[in-house]
Amino acid sequence: MTPVIATTREELAAVRAGAKGTLALVPTMGALHEGHRSLIRRARQDADVVAVSVFVNPLQFGPGEDLDRYPRTFAADVEACAAEGVDIVFAPAVEVMYPGGRPQVSLKSGPMGERVEGRTRPGHFDGMLTVVLKLFNLVGPDLAVFGEKDAQQLAMIRRMVADLNVPVRVVGAPTVREPDGLALSSRNRYLSAAERTTALALSRALRAGADAVAGGPAAVRRAAAAVLDEAASAEPPLHLDYLVLVDPATFTEVGGDHAGAAVLAVAGRVGATHLIDNVPLAFPG
Ligand SMILES: Nc1ncnc2c1ncn2[C@@H]1O[C@H](COP(=O)(O)OP(=O)(O)OP(=O)(O)O)[C@@H](O)[C@H]1O
Ligand SMILES: CC(C)(CO)[C@@H](O)C(=O)[O-]
Ligand code: BAL
Numbered sequence: 001m002t003p004v005i006a007t008t009r010e011e012l013a014a015v016r017a018g019a020k021g022t023l024a025l026v027p028t029m030g031a032l033h034e035g036h037r038s039l040i041r042r043a044r045q046d047a048d049v050v051a052v053s054v055f056v057n058p059l060q061f062g063p064g065e066d067l068d069r070y071p072r073t074f075a076a077d078v079e080a081c082a083a084e085g086v087d088i089v090f091a092p093a094v095e096v097m098y099p100g101g102r103p104q105v106s107l108k109s110g111p112m113g114e115r116v117e118g119r120t121r122p123g124h125f126d127g128m129l130t131v132v133l134k135l136f137n138l139v140g141p142d143l144a145v146f147g148e149k150d151a152q153q154l155a156m157i158r159r160m161v162a163d164l165n166v167p168v169r170v171v172g173a174p175t176v177r178e179p180d181g182l183a184l185s186s187r188n189r190y191l192s193a194a195e196r197t198t199a200l201a202l203s204r205a206l207r208a209g210a211d212a213v214a215g216g217p218a219a220v221r222r223a224a225a226a227v228l229d230e231a232a233s234a235e236p237p238l239h240l241d242y243l244v245l246v247d248p249a250t251f252t253e254v255g256g257d258h259a260g261a262a263v264l265a266v267a268g269r270v271g272a273t274h275l276i277d278n279v280p281l282a283f284p285g
Contacts, residue, residue, distance in 0.1 A: 003052075003086045005078065012090050012138055019088070021048025025141035025168075027132060030054040030091075031071040031186035032080040035147055035176040040084040042173040043145045051088035052081050053135050058094060059102065059127030066272075071186055090139060097134060106130040109156055115251045117152045117276065120241045120267060128153060129160050136168050143169040149176075149183050151263050151278045152251050159249075175277075177203065183277045190273040198238050198270045201231030205243070206279040209264045213281055217245055217258050220281065224264060231268075241267040241274070248280065259285035 006012040016023075024047035026039045036052075043050045054077055061067035074091065081089050106126060109118065113125035136144065146154045154172050161170055176184050181203035182196070191199055209224035224243055231238035245254055248263045265278035 001085065002082050003078065003089045005089045005091060007091055007093065008096055009092070009138060012088075012092075015088050016140060019049040019051075022142045023047055023049040023051060023140070024171075025135065025139050025144045026050065026052045027135050027144065027146070028052060028054055028077075029056045029070065029186065030077050031073050031189070032077045033176075033184045033186065035149060035184040037080060037084055038176050039145045039147055039173050040081070040086060042171065043143070044085065046143055046171070049087045050085070051090060051139055051141065052077075052086050053139065054089060054091040055097060055131065055135075057097070057127060057131040059098070059106070059130055060124050061127070062121055062123060065121070065274075066187070066190075069190075071189060090135075097131065103130065107133060107160070112152075112156060112159060112251055115152075116242060116244055116246065116265060117267060120274075125153070125156050129156060132157055133160065133164075133166065136166060141168055143171055145171045145173055147176075148172050148174055148280070149185070149277065151248070151265060151280075155249060155251060181207065183275075185275060187273050187275060191270065195236055195270045195273065198231055198234045198236055199273075199275055201227055201234070201238050202266050202268060202275060202277045205231075205266055206264055206277060209245075210279050210281060213283060216283065217254055217256050217262070220264060221245055224266070228266070228268070236271055239269040241269065245281075259283050 004015050024043035026043050056070050107129040109125035118125050158170050205224040205227035208227050209220040212219040212223035243266045245264050248261050254262050262281045263278050267276040
């Protein structure tokens with residue numbers, strides 16, 4: 001069944017008013033792949049009505065980033081939503097979300113938004129949280145589903161919901177990978193065959209780190225770094241942005257004697273493409 005497509009706030013309000021039961025929102029920037037589709041299926045488990053937003057949010061892109069060339073594949077996105085039984089697609093134009101340009105009032109992601117990915121992309125999490133809160137206010141979901149692939153984003157949204165008492169239940173869903181380990185990402189389509197081969201070092205490093213958990217945090221960092229060092233001299237090379245082993249809730253580095261949950265997160269550039277990946281780990285106490 002084809003979903004109802006709303007492109008204005010008025011159209012959205014009208015379909016929202018007619019939607020009965022629990023509503024789940026899956027926010028996306030489009031160019032939907034199997035990772036997004038897994039979020040839609042997760043949403044369906046807990047909801048009578050599933051809404052997907054498709055909006056490439058200018059506020060979360062810095063100068064020199066890929067806002068202009070970010071893939072826009074709306075017809076295929078609607079087909080994917082139809083195949084997954086999505087009820088509502090909200091696909092606003094930039095002017096609908098930001099009438100008159102950049103908002104005068106927006107969210108500040110705070111110290112956590114300046115760490116790790118926030119250091120590589122200054123202001124990114126301010127723009128991301130601002131649009132997510134706007135989407136929550138416009139759609140009024142009971143729950144919203146986000147991918148663990150963007151682990152810091154998910155942690156920041158959980159923090160926003162807690163700190164600002166936003167009445168939305170946030171659900172995380174596991175990372176979907178290609179058979180060779182590469183995490184699915186809309187940006188993978190930028191990669192040439194040779195760049196894709198280099199990019200595999202990201203997931204390989206995470207696996208090496210995960211295999212070293214019994215040796216503790218230092219062993220995990222060492223094992224992952226060894227894989228990334230090698231990729232730095234591949235052709236084309238991986239330009240590492242960061243490799244961190246962090247607390248999943250705060251994204252601060254864990255100590256050498258850490259016990260319990262942690263996230264090993266990595267980001268790097270291959271050619272002009274910025275890629276991120278992570279794996280959740282548990283250190284025995
Ligand atoms: N491989 C994946 N597995 C599970 N969820 C994913 C995956 N890739 C993206 N998501 C989730 O889909 C939602 C929308 O993300 P987005 O549209 O930015 O896709 P993306 O593939 O991450 O694109 P990019 O990283 O290139 O911007 C986010 O909650 C994100 O975490
Ligand atoms: C959550 C999101 C849709 C906000 O623009 C985006 O950051 C994304 O696609 O992960
Ligand atoms: N996938 C997170 C959105 C972004 O990269 O801007």
